[in-house]
Amino acid sequence: MNTVTATPADALSADALSNMLQQGRVWRGDSLAQSEQPGLPSGFAGLDRVLPGRGWPVGALTEILHSASGIGELALILPAIAAQTRQGRNVVLINPPYWLHAPAWTAQGVRLEHCLVVRPDTAKDLLWSAEQCLRSGACGLVVIWPEIGQRDVAYKHLRRLQTAADTGHTAALVLRAARTADAASPAPLRLRLNAAGDRLAVHILKRRGAPLSEPLLLAIRSTGHPKERRDLLRSRSERDRTSSPRTDTPTRALHLCEHRSNDQGNTPRPHAGETPAEMAALLKR
Secondary structure (H helix, E strand, O other), X not given: OOOOOOOOOOOOOHHHHHHHHHHOOOOOOOOEOOOOXXXXXXXXXXXXXXOOOOOEOOOEEEEEEEOOOOOOHHHHHHHHHHHHHHOOOXXXXXXXXXXXXXXHHHHOOOOHXXXXXXXXXXXXXXXXXXXXXXXXXXXXXXXXXXXXXXXXXXXXXXXXXXXXXXXXXXXXXXXXXXXXXXXXXXXXXXXXXXXXXXXXXXXXXXXXXXXXXOOEEEEOOOOOOHXXXXXXXXXXHHXXXXXXXXXXXXXXXXXXXXXXXXXXXXXXXXXXXXXXXXXXXXXXX
């Protein structure tokens, strides 16, 4: 039998391990991964304490899985959206399931001149838009609703978005149905939301660090109440009744959220974003 003797060159040095821990590439089983770049504060101190980087990860996808629309998922992410726009950074909302009601968003502290909405018609255009926004580095936060119709997003597409977020050092929040909780995902952070009376239960399904066995209960103002939902969001059927006819502009057009009253039939004006260069030019305005 041959005996192999380990040498110092074969062993992982303490310095190398320390560097890997600081970069968040590995982490100890009883603690959270460290992050070279702080996360975006969520606006909820209790949530930030249990997230690596103490906030929404920058340069990575975060999946937010919700059991039903309007249980508080929008109220959960609004503080981060508002904070980014107040800092003059662009926030892009891709394929939101409802028409955004600008006056109510302004009341929540969102600076609408830094808020962009992308309404793609196809899954291909949705993924193209999301990848360009994430890769450009011109956005502080990108929020994505990836489902068009009943078609869910594939793992390989999520992987492309994760790579784009890492390249552009951009935070990305992906809102998906809770039924996808058991599906494989490249996102380093995955949360599942459930209504819990007047609070929101946040289950951390995946994070870079020790598992969290109990859900967090956040005192959050849910948009589930009919009046609150009308204040922040309008259904697509309402939008279609009040919108002007669609033009022949490409489906990749970006729509700037403007402080207008949809009750008078006004709609945000479109800005074409045909190519990555044009998309980047829009985001840098």
